[in-house]
Amino acid sequence: MTTCRFAPSPTGFLHVGNLRTALFNFLFARKSGGCFILRLDDTDPERSRDEFADAIRFDLEWLGLEWDRLERQSARLDRYRTARDDLLASGRLYECFETQAELDLKRKKQRRLGRPPVYDRSALQLSETERQDLRASRPPHFRFLLHRHRAAWQDGILGETSIDVGSVSDPVLVRADGQFLYTLASVCDDIDFGVTDVVRGADHVTNTAIQVQIFEAMGGGVPGFAHHSLLTGRGGEALAKREGSLAIRDLRAAGVEPMALLSHLARLGSSHPVVLRGSVTELAAEFDLSRFGAAPAKFDPEDAAGLTARYLATLPVSAVSSDLAALGVPSAEAGAFWGAVRENIRTRSDIDHWWKFCTGGAEPLVDSEDAGFVAEALDLLPPRPWNSGTWSSWTSRVSEATGRRGRRLYLPLRKALTGRPQGPDMSKLMPLIRAAPEWPERRQANP
Numbered sequence: 423m424t425t426c427r428f429a430p431s432p433t434g435f436l437h438v439g440n441l442r443t444a445l446f447n448f449l450f451a452r453k454s455g456g457c458f459i460l461r462l463d464d465t466d467p468e469r470s471r472d473e474f475a476d477a478i479r480f481d482l483e484w485l486g487l488e489w490d491r492l493e494r495q496s497a498r499l500d501r502y503r504t505a506r507d508d509l510l511a512s513g514r515l516y517e518c519f520e521t522q523a524e525l526d527l528k529r530k531k532q533r534r535l536g537r538p539p540v541y542d543r544s545a546l547q548l549s550e551t552e553r554q555d556l557r558a559s560r561p562p563h564f565r566f567l568l569h570r571h572r573a574a575w576q577d578g579i580l581g582e583t584s585i586d587v588g589s590v591s592d593p594v595l596v597r598a599d600g601q602f603l604y605t606l607a608s609v610c611d612d613i614d615f616g617v618t619d620v621v622r623g624a625d626h627v628t629n630t631a632i633q634v635q636i637f638e639a640m641g642g643g644v645p646g647f648a649h650h651s652l653l654t655g656r657g658g659e660a661l662a663k664r665e666g667s668l669a670i671r672d673l674r675a676a677g678v679e680p681m682a683l684l685s686h687l688a689r690l691g692s693s694h695p696v697v698l699r700g701s702v703t704e705l706a707a708e709f710d711l712s713r714f715g716a717a718p719a720k721f722d723p724e725d726a727a728g729l730t731a732r733y734l735a736t737l738p739v740s741a742v743s744s745d746l747a748a749l750g751v752p753s754a755e756a757g758a759f760w761g762a763v764r765e766n767i768r769t770r771s772d773i774d775h776w777w778k779f780c781t782g783g784a785e786p787l788v789d790s791e792d793a794g795f796v797a798e799a800l801d802l803l804p805p806r807p808w809n810s811g812t813w814s815s816w817t818s819r820v821s822e823a824t825g826r827r828g829r830r831l832y833l834p835l836r837k838a839l840t841g842r843p844q845g846p847d848m849s850k851l852m853p854l855i856r857a858a859p860e861w862p863e864r865r866q867a868n869p
Contacts, residue, residue: 424456431463432475435669439653439661446621449709460489464496481670485680502602514639517562518545541591564596573631578648585631613642624649656722677769682729691719731768762850780854784841792834813848
């Protein structure tokens, strides 16, 4: 069974960049009827916070990306200790004692000599007596002993991929303070949870070359890997989860609809055009990793906003019944009201404007050159109740009386009636208007 995971660190709010990773793993798993795991990588006690973990879960639930199981790395520290001890016993993990300042100095010397700043493995040359003396003065950190060869794999997006591991430092798997780092903990989890496929950002390609060796050293099966391109902001800037505007909670506050956002991200950066879908099931059925490329993809919030407007226009009244009820729209009028306004709202908050207009009217918008025309038109406005034929019959009478046609006829009347130059079909809107508009200069002649 296909098993994928999304593994955010609860050190900030979810943004569109890591949501895209979550979505790819979710869709990949769901397309094959597999398992989707949410794993919180919270081994850093100083930066991991419950409020961020709660926010991540809330965002995923709001988007409809439901997980089959939830795991927290902070609950698996004993497992990581066992893995550390096993790797030490097999000779693939070794103690190091350099301070950060000492490592920085080594790297500077290597660069001056034109050499890559790769760890020199000097800790392997220490005698047991030297190690004991160092342990007495400072706690060790632990590095994984890499085999110096070229790592290669068939990537689900990038195709044949290889990394020269000889140009990579032996990675630190356990810090001097005892914290287990991602490189070790993630491999342990993927083995224990039966993860078959890992879909993540292209910034993890080197991590993959390292982790393949850790999988093998721990006797675990190596999952398939696919590395998607990174998202950038509208101007090409890198995304940061602690910044606003592209955080999921900020997009939600701006009125972006879940399916609009997911539809956009499910194809952004692929050879397929973005198509609005109505459910994650539809997105999963057509999801294809091979359609994505390596070039960074730009995320523009305006694209998600446009899809939101299109999505809302497709919804039946039953899908917004709770929104309408909260605004006080009578159930008997809900269908007619929603049918009139749904193609003229960008977010759900716009519904409130049109209901307030129907019940309370709007400030007329009358250009000075149209004042006389509007005053004459109002004299021809039939008394209420208005129906679906009122707009047509009224504008026909006004046209006969004034000689106006087309835009010069309809636009001034719409603006005078609704206070806006655009809006719903007036034949649908007029039967819903309860409050008579007030034109204080109704009788003013055109100057």
